[in-house]
Amino acid sequence: MSEGEFHYTDLYRDVVPAVVSIYVDAPDARTGRGAGSGFVYDRTGHVVTNHHVVAGLARDGAGRSRGLPDESGSPTLEIRFSDGDWRVGRLVGTDPYTDLAVVAVDDLPAAATPLPVASTNPAPGQPVAAFGNPMGLDGTITTGIVSGVSRTMPVGGGFTIPDVVQTDAPINPGNSGGPLVAVTADGTPEVVGVNRARSGDNIGFAISPAVVARVVPDLLETGRCEHATLRVTTLDVSPAVADANDLTEPGGVLVVDVREGPASGVLGGCHSSRRVRGREVPVGGDVLVGIDGEDIRSTEELTSYLLTETWPGETAELTVRRPAGETRETVQLGTRIDPGENGEIGGRIAVQ
Template identity: 35%
Template sequence: MTPPKHIWSGGWEAESEAEARRRAEAEAERQAHAAEQPEAPTTTGPTIAPGSPADPYAPERGRAGTTSRGRVAALMAVTILVIGGAAFAAGLLLDDNGDGKNGTTPVAALPSVGSKPIKPARGQTRAGTIYTQASPAVVSIRTSTGTGTGFLIDKSGTLVTNDHVVETAKTVQVKFGTDGRTIQGDVKGVDPSSDLAVVHIDPGTIPGGTTPLEFADSRGVSVGDVAIAIGNPFGLDRTVTEGIVSSLGRTLKAPNGFQIDDVIQTDAAINPGNSGGPLLDDGGKVIGVNSQIATNGVSAGNVGIGFAVPSNTVRQVVPGLKEGKTVSHAWLGVQIDTSGATNPNATSGAVIGSVETGGPAESAGLQAGDVVKRIDGQAVQDPTELSTIINSKAPGNKIKLTVERNGQSQEVDVTLQNRPQQVPSQTQTP
């Protein structure tokens, strides 16, 4: 089973990784000059959710780059952490472009609505009834590099889709399946950390009778619940598939290399072109935005393991993107070693494999090999818990870490910073 890949029908992966490499190389060069070093270390940008080598929708890319001998195995086992995906009610902030006193303002989440199972009329299936109600609000989104899916969430023309669908595009082509007209959509905002984007269309272009989709509270989703996906797989307009919620609390790599938390796993069939489409519950309410799939290394299509960004993350992020603002996420600035190479004696907690230069962890004196045991008194059993707790904070928050160093416990105060646009280049040996 290969790692999850985005389900965007186009060349998003090669282009995204090329841009990540360019940014990483530029940052490495800047740091080398700043330190007056004769030669900058060779680094690479983050690898973004690679797909199958045989995947025609993800063009073959070069190797992830080279590192000094002895670092390769260690780096492969290091998980980028404290990276996050906007856990709901996590204190996310919006850049208010200097209009506020502190430069940031709190996010007001979109409302959720209660969801009751739809009872189909006699002779209809539940999936068919939900499709009839929801599909008019589902759109095809096309850029110069490929096609994906989006959906309408209000009568003012707000569409939700994935960041990796729109990428750097300022405008996109939008089609409602009900009439087939091509509508220009303006990209209002993107958040690579949660893989979400907002597109705006003229409200007058919305087909008559189209009802915007509403969001359920994803905290109410349970394993085994009905899950219905609507999208444009392989360009097949408004295809519906039905399955169940297979698991909860998964994590995925976002387009900028950070981590998305609380992801919903489903066996509803989703394929290239489904990216950005809604995952619905049995009441026709949105519980997630379809974003990635896992493949078996042979097929580029569905093998029954798909992933959706949870609706509560969408509800938290979209209001700011709709206003063209930037969402800020808390950042600790460490990489976590899951190989055991940095601290082979650690049996629980999160072992720091390396500390990012200039990050809050470095400023606080955290070191490679430190084992994070608690944050503000809350136990950290594993790297996932560390990521989840940090994602519940906001930039500027002060936290107290209890760490184990050389067998001794000590407390370290850290002031979290705003996460950078890309995962920083790893320039030091873990």
């Protein structure tokens, strides 16, 4: 197969041995049996899936499940391969910020060949196929194209996953954690996204390979992934936000609130609001237009840069637009706390 050329029977034959169905059995009847998908990441038995697929597993003090399930009534993790083989799994690590997780099995079936993850994000219009376990139907393939890239998806607590891939390939409950696959120039299937959610008719989303490359190695090494943060809430500077704040043009992100952390005393948040075009708009905060020399035109760009290009403890140079003009401020980035510790923030405000 040439790049973008799909012979679906060949693609299915090559990919489906690496696709697994993941089942979480909880003894609590209110929780029941959860199901999702995943794909074999390496020959040592690691499988990549979504955090929310395995979130019901028993937790240790660090919020992660350790070891094989026992008979204490804790939920169990079972993995079924395409050839019908079953394995009991253990949770290696999870990252709620990006909804990624890694589980492991001993004695990986010989046919379960790992799928390589793409080194770059896919392009709009590129043909793709989604694999997984939708509605409990093991080994399902659906097809479409990449409808868009650089999307943002909320994960709760005001936080978002940046750099998300949008596709019209059908993604249904149970597909979560399965691979979104494209074909390289030499005909090799590779993962260009980890299926996560469906937002409407012909609108599905997948976590991009750039985010997978940032997060999964950390999960394999330490069981968790630490993310850099400014501890500010932001809002895209749309035309209405620009008007309310007496800005000459839209672009950049408005700092709505500064929480205790790296930006305290460095950045200023909004102090009031103004009604513009029928809605209340925060006013008075700093506007971020750059970080480390990179232009910031939206919250998505800021979130993506922080996730893929920075680490907690590093310093970042912010370009800040204020009434007196542009200035540069240096901050030492902090570490994000659990999303569950943050209150839900509505609208287009996001925590960075």
